[in-house]
Amino acid sequence: MSDLGPFPHDPNYANEQPHWHEQRPRSQEEPDWITSLSDAIESGLKSLCSSRLKAFFALMLFALVCFLPGFNSIPPVDRDEPRFAQASKQMMESGDYIDIRYQDGTRYKKPVGIYWLQVLSATATGMKEEAPIWAFRIPSLVGALLSVGFTFLIGMRMASVRVGFLAGLGMAAAILLGVEARLAKTDAMLLATIMAVQWVLWELYENRTGLTKGQGVLFWFALGAGVLIKGPIILMVSGLTIALLAIQERSIAWLKGSRWKIGFPLFLLITLPWFIAIGIHTDWGFYLESIGKDMIGKVASGKESHGAPPGTYLAATIGTFWPVSVFVILSAVWIWKERKQKAVRFALSWIVPIWIIFEFVPTKLPHYILPVLPALAILTMLALEARSTSWTRLWGKIVALLIPIVAIILGLGAPIALIVLEGSINPAAFGLGLVAAGLAMLSYAILTRGRVMAAFVLAAMTGPILYLSIHGTIFPAFHSVWLSNQMVEAAEIVKPCESTEVASAGYAEPSLVFLMGTDTVLTDGKNAGQFLLEAGCRLAIVERGQEKAFFDILAEKQAKIEEVTRVEGYKLNGGKWQSFGLYRLKM
Incomplete structure (x- = not known):
């Protein structure tokens, strides 16, 4: 066996169990086609899960089919995605891979890890800073695929190939992970690092014999990579899992084999150089903004209009984790009854503290709860494999209606x-x-x-x-909602010369900066008018509400200006229809 160690369970355990129809006599009302279809699915699962490799490659293919549609055709999605991509783009433009900047300002909310990965993926395409948005999404796609793969691995190690396969299937099909796989931001790759750490933690907890050298290196490398991608989140997930398990076990002896003597220096080698460099580079301003303003701000109050009361995630997960969420609800009673099982205890220790913390943090976004969803998927598949769900009761049948309703x-x-x-x-x-x-x-x-x-x-x-x-x-x-795309396309047609400077008044979405260029000027109507009159080859995009100030500053020079085209559409951020004139000096 490799460094992964021996399997604690028979990987074909699920395939040796009697199928559902063998445990439960067929009712007289059950049509033949239901029996035939169900038996065919069971037979297919048995064949597929007879081999770990076969199950894994089938799962990866399924995940790609889920994640790839729209990957290269959906424009930059405001606001976070183009901010990340633009900052990565500016690293390539400036050659400064320590500082994180968005136009002339700083972007110190997250560490540098995801930006380096996006630079790497954009460079790999050969287009570098000219790369389209899909090139910056590649790390998210890879992170989502790794997350599905680690879900399979953890489920397999906890129970069987079939449990791992079905849990991975649920993660690949889940709405939230599919969205994150298509966005050039941190969360999918962060999840991959968390899953690597949680897998090794399970091996440590289950075997009690310590980690192999390969597992130890993976554990500490993933921990360092996760910190470099999104700061302390990965430490919170793994740390609280360990703490809750230790409380229940009344012992931390099972942690002795974590290979920390080799691993902790590796962790420091991965994280410290950049954290020291950015501190020196910014006169420690990075920490003031990322910790003092961003992190503490989110904990203290609902930030950026994303405040919501406790219980929000319980409701939101029904939609964001669909279709798995339906089966989570149906399996909840079994999960609670079996909470003393080792695998169930581990998964609940992973889920519960993180869920409680995020429910009580005022700032709430759907992806915050993403790190616990694989554990929920594994728990649910354990319940399904035990053939123990509450679908027979009236409430269960009502909950099950969410499957067709959402679809x-x-x-x-x-x-x-x-x-x-x-x-x-x-x-x-x-x-x-x-x-x-x-x-x-x-x-x-x-x-x-x-x-x-x-x-x-x-x-x-x-x-x-x-x-x-x-x-x-x-x-x-949805052409009308991709306003930045419309503006760039219109500007390409009407720009007065090949190298044209552009100012935007009343529209400051990051997608416009990413698509139009780093030097795009974001301003108001008055300054857009002054910008247009100055020397140079220039174009002004002016929102209708800014046009009065724009024309007031032009005064008698209005005759020199022409409106060459108009762009109209629906601005998702703000939820309103807007109209923009594109103006230039008469030629």
Whole structure:
């Protein structure tokens, strides 16, 4: 065996268990087609999970099918994604890979790790700072794939190949991870580092014989990489997991084999050089902004209009972790009853403290809870494998309705929204939406007849169909909401010369800076007018509300200015329709 050590459980354990239909006699009301379909799914799972490699590669293929639609066609999504990408772009433009800047200002909310990865991915494409947004998304895609892979590995080591495969399937199909895989920001790659650490922690907790050299290096390397990507979050997740397990065990003896004598210096080697360099480079201003303003600000109050009361994540996760969330609810009673099982105890020690902390932190964003979702997925698959869900009660059947309800809302609501906003009909999206809705209703029908495993697989299969429709065809077609794209396209047509300076009055979205260029001037109507009159080849983009100030400053010189085109669309940040004139000196 490799450094991974021997498997504590038979990897084919699940395949040797009697299938659901063998445990429960078929009711007379159950149609033959349900029996045939459920048996076919069970047979397919048995074949697929007979080999670890076969299951792993099938899972990675499924994850790619879920994550790739729209990956290179959805424009930069304001506001966080283009801020990250623009800061990475400026590193390549300036050659300064220590400081983090957005235009002339600083961006000290997060450490440097994700920016270095984005620089690496953009450079690998050969386009460097000229790379399109998808090149900066590659680290997020890789992070999401690694997260799915580690979910498979942890589930397999806790129970069986089948549990790991199904938990990974749920993570790949989950809405939230699919969104993060398509955004050039920290969270998907952070999750990958957390999952690497949590896997090694499980090995340490389960085996009690200490880590192999390879496991020790991975543990401390992932811990350092996670800190370099998003500061103390990874330390909080792993630290609280260890603390809660230690309290329950009344011992920390199982931590002795963590190889800290080699690993801790490796951790310091990864993290300290940049943290010292940025402190010196900024006269320690980085820490004042990242810790003093950003972190403490989020803990003390709802920041950036993202405040919400405790309990928000319980409600939000129903949608963001769909379709797994439905089965989490149905499995909750079993999870609580089996909380003393070693695997269940470990997963709950991973989930509970983090969940409580984030519920009581005033600032709430959906992705904050992402680090605990793989543990929820594994727990749920353990419950499904034990054939213990609460679908038979009335409340269970009502909860299970969320499978088709969400699929119908997403699958048919998105193309309808396209008609409302754009006035265009997308037959392919409607077709895919109907297929997804049909699969979800089939999943519900099978679930209410007791075929829980088959129902979960069908629910997961709705994911890639929905994402092909929504991310692959609907989102790129929402032209009116991609205002920055419209402005750049219009500017390319009407710019007075090849190298044109651009000022934007009344529109300061980071996507415009990323697409138009680092030197884009973000200003108001008055200064846009002065900008246009100064020497040089210039173009001003002026929002309708700023046009009075724009023309007032021009005064008698208005005759020298011409409006060459107009861009109109819906601004998602702020939720209103806006109109912009593009102005230049008459030629």
